[in-house]
Amino acid sequence: MIIFTAYKQNIKNLIEKYFIDMVDGRPYTVTMKLWYKPKTTGKDSQLNHIWGHATQIGNHVGSSAREVIDQARWDALSKGYSTKKNFKGRVVPVRISEANTMDASYVITQLHEYADFIPLRLVEEE
DSSP, X not given: OOOOOOOTTTHHHHHHHHHTXXXXXXXOOOOOOOOOOBOOOSTTOHHHHHHHHHXXXXXXXXXXXXXXXXXXXXXXXXXXXOEEEOTTSXXXXXXGGGOBHHHHHHHHHHHHHHHHHTTOOOOOOO
């Protein structure tokens, strides 16, 4: 599998580079999507924001933070959360560890919606 990041200015050169190794008559799958930076991690990061809110919501409703995050990923699909195919060929949301900055923002928005619905006032900072 070949994965590379390209710009409009250099994509043609990159494709030509790998074109040489392609076999005639064999089909290939090419996927192009807009690139986003990986989600932020560490102190004051998107990942901490997600886990903090998921923990608060989970404690309030009697679920684990992991269960809350997993449900938020599924519900964030309607917002544009990234997907992939699993081993059975079913389209599923990408794991939180594979999320980019946009995916993380969709999950955070979903968690805020959960808190508004419950209702629960989330602590944003400690």
